Amino acid sequence: MTSLLNSLHNRFLLSLCTVLCLALLSQVLIARYQIMPILLKDEETFANTEIDRVERALGAELNHMRRVVEDWAYWDDTYDFVQGLLPQYVDSNLHEGILETLELKMMILLDANNEPYWVMGYDAQGEFASCPGIMPPCDWANASIAFLRRHIAHELGEATHTWLLGAPVLAMAGLSPIHERRQASPAGGWLAMVRPLSEPWIAQLRDTTGIELELNSVQAQEGSVQALERTSPTHMTASRLIPALPPGHAVRIDALLPRQLYQASLETFRFALYWTSGVLIATLLIVLWLLERMVLAPLRQFARYTQRLHQEMATPVMPESLAARRDEIGTLAREFRRLLKHQQQQSAQLLELTLHDPLTGVANRRLFDERFGEVLKRPGQHQRTAAMMIDIDHFKLYNDHYGHQAGDACLMALAQCMEQQLSNQGFLVARTGGEEFSVLLPDSSLDTALTHARQLLQAVNDLELPHEYSPTGSIVTVSIGVAAQQADLMTPGDIMRAADQAMYQAKSGGRNRVEAYRTSGQLSPIDR
Secondary structure, rough: HHHHOOOOHHHHHHHHHHHHHHHHHHHHHHHHHHHHHHHHHHHHHHHHHHHHHHHHHHHHHHHHHHHHHHHHHHOOOHHHOOOOOOOHHHHHHHHHHHHHHOOOOOEEOOOOOOOOOOOOOOOEOOOOOEEOOOOOOOOOHHHHHHHHHHHHOOOOOOEEEEEEEEEOOOOOHHHHHHHHOOOOOOOOOEEEEEEEEOOHHHHHHHHHOOOOOEEEEEEEHHHHHHHEOOOOOOHHHHHHHHHHHOOEEEEEEEEEEHHHHHHHHHHHHHHHHHHHHHHHHHHHHHHHHHHHHHHHHHHHHHHHHHHHHHOOOOOOOOOOOHHHOOOOOHHHHHHHHHHHHHHHHHHHHHHHHHEEOOOOOOOOOOHHHHHHHHHHHHOOOOOOEEEEEEOOHHHHHHHHHOOOHHHHHHHHHHHHHHHHHHHHHHHEEEEEEOEEEEEEOOOOOHHHHHHHHHHHHHHHHOOOOOOOOOOOEEEEEEEEEEEEOOOOOOHHHHHHHHHHHHHHHHHOHHHHOOOOOOOOOEEEEOOO
């Protein structure tokens, strides 16, 4: 810390940063204790207004329920029916289609003595029933009829009443006295309708109000009937309890509301804050501009370049603006580039020695095994990889007769032949033993690999390298085993062992030939 403060640049920078932080802190405190309370109060007002709209929409639906009940209750046919004068009323009006049309769950008609005259609706299992009184299968309506009797007993008078129901299901209920329109007469009974507040109905209410809302039945509770919860920076949830029947229940409105007003005001304040901060930062930047331009910027650029050397596979090019500088930083950059180039040359030579056979120049076993594993891990390589195992026939006799120098020349000639035959097609040729070679064939089926093996066998024969003491023939020949990835051959080791078995089958079958490893365990000979 002491060494940092010894720099005038650092101390001046620290002072300016301290002033900047104090200015920003004062603005944050003003926002926290003066601006934010005002914004939150406006947001609560907005939430109350939106909940009021939902409650008015519910009131409109209850008024619609009132009109529907009154239309049926003040209908002469309904009055005549509860008087026992219109039996055909049942067939024409009290059927399931009426409930579906009116979106009702239940319709109950009581006579003048408040006795159940007709019950129609759906039971708890959703089965429709329409029957006189509460005889089975309409006895499920006993609780509803008892509920209606209790409210009629409270001297409801001649008015139509509507309620929100919180139990047993969320619904709206309407109750109206049945009157005859043709002449003034006492009520002939009561008509009750229950309409469930189903999810489709709630979805329609969302469309009507344009508010993302939910309605739930809850237990009535003391205290505040309204709550506001800010669930995220962009949304809040406003809740309100509306009394419902039976007693002790309530319908809770949960509305998900956008915080647009709050966000707009907050963005305005942030804009002012950003401008103030920008002026302070600009002052700081102007003061430090010369030092930044001359020293800090090129040093950071050089540091980023060295970091890219560790992060990127390919060596990035040093920015020309660094190498072209005529000061100490430019000298450092040019020397670093020369050292990096020398190190890359040394690494390339070392990599060449570790991954390639020094005699033939083809890949060695290490590179072959690494490439094999990478190929099998690629997407889409399922059962699409093959391999060859190649062995020079009677190579020991060739070395004993012609000498090891001639043997090395033979190995180089065969390796060059294999490279010319296979490498230009994307296949990897490797020397994996003294006189043994392996070939990796990505994206190749067994049949494709066999075709390439036959062509390679013919190409080796076309070289016509003399082998006077070969029991197979007068020229150098090879035996080739081929295997491909399949259900029981899924790893490089499994595939190469299968190719090795096929190669030994080729040797035991007379050499100078190709054998394929099949799933059935039978090796298939391929003629020359």
